Amino acid sequence: DAGVTQSPTHLIKTRGQQVTLRCSPKSGHDTVSWYQQALGQGPQFIFQYYEEEERQRGNFPDRFSGHQFPNYSSELNVNALLLGDSALYLCASSSGGDLSYEQYFGPGTRLTVT
Amino acid sequence: SQQGEEDPQALSIQEGENATMNCSYKTSINNLQWYRQNSGRGLVHLILIRSNEREKHSGRLRVTLDTSKKSSSLLITASRAADTASYFCAPLTSGDDKIIFGKGTRLHILP
Numbered sequence: 001d002a003g004v005t006q007s008p009t010h011l012i013k014t015r016g017q018q019v020t021l022r023c024s025p026k027s028g029h030d031t032v033s034w035y036q037q038a039l040g041q042g043p044q045f046i047f048q049y050y051e052e053e054e055r056q057r058g059n060f061p062d063r064f065s066g067h068q069f070p071n072y073s074s075e076l077n078v079n080a081l082l083l084g085d086s087a088l089y090l091c092a093s094s095s096g097g098d099l100s101y102e103q104y105f106g107p108g109t110r111l112t113v114t
Numbered sequence: 115s116q117q118g119e120e121d122p123q124a125l126s127i128q129e130g131e132n133a134t135m136n137c138s139y140k141t142s143i144n145n146l147q148w149y150r151q152n153s154g155r156g157l158v159h160l161i162l163i164r165s166n167e168r169e170k171h172s173g174r175l176r177v178t179l180d181t182s183k184k185s186s187s188l189l190i191t192a193s194r195a196a197d198t199a200s201y202f203c204a205p206l207t208s209g210d211d212k213i214i215f216g217k218g219t220r221l222h223i224l225p
Contacts, residue, residue: 004156033212042202042215043157056211090156102147103213105156 002027004093004106012112013081019111021076025093026104032074033103034066035090043090049074050096078111086113116141117214118186118203126222133193135219137186137203146179146186147204151218157202160188190221198223 005024013019025032031050035043045058049068068074072093078085088110092103118137127133137146145164149157163170163179163186170177176189186205190197200218 035215040217042217045212045214048211058212088154092157102159102162103157104159105149107156108154110154 004091004104006089006091006106006109008109009107010110010112012114014114015081015083017081018077018079019081021078021089021091021109021111022073023076023091023093023106024073025091029093029095029104030072031094031096032068032072033092033094034074034076035092036060036085037088037090037108039087046076081113083113086111115207115210115212115214116143116205117216118146118205120201120203120216120219122219123217124220124222126224127193128224129193129195131193133190133197133221133223135188135201135221137188137205139184139186139203139205141184142181142207143205144208145206146177147206148175148177148186148188149202149204151200151202153199160201193221193223195223195225197221 007022033048034046037043047057048055052068063079065077088108090108091106094103118139121136147162148160151157161172163177174191179186200220202215202218204213
């Protein structure tokens with residue numbers, strides 16, 4: 001059983017560009033959450049998708065958007081990239097939208113903005 | 115949702131020693147979870163302790179929960195080099211739809 005997978009592993013973009021990151025949840029999970037982790041910091045919650053809708057959103061600008069597909073996989077899109085968007089982006093999956101159960105994290109996508 | 119505060123921020127111990135790190139939170143919870151993150155990788159769920167439990171074991175891990183003090187501790191016994199990582203706690207209430215992570219405890223196991 002594959003766990004949470006993310007692609008790509010690493011990505012280098014230029015300021016002003018747009019990027020799309022992808023996540024496939026663990027089999028049987030229907031909820032995907034996205035986190036941004038800057039160096040030396042804990043992961044910061046971006047948003048959560050459940051039943052193809054954004055249910056919760058952290059303190060991130062509208063440049064950050066997402067989507068969940070019928071197969072529960074998800075995409076994170078970031079427009080007009082800034083240097084400060086350089087970070088590790090983590091995807092986590094769980095079931096039923098209730099995060100009081102354990103979450104399974106993917107290995108992350110390292111985004112570098114130059 | 116609430117954020118747990120891990121303490122200490124950093125910890126260095128010799129291989130074979132025990133490592134203890136703590137987590138404090140502010141409001142009542144249903145459970146508290148601990149996660150480990152090896153350098154630059156995803157988080158791995160270590161253990162979940164429910165609010166009606168006081169202690170839980172998993173291999174070399176021992177977690178305690180004191181709801182009266184709103185605190186938890188994670189003990190790693192007989193530490194190994196592979197335990198070098200950041201450790202995060204997540205105090206949660208049923209229905210929480212996001213986890214707010216703190217900065218974690220960075221554990222370094224010295225050879």
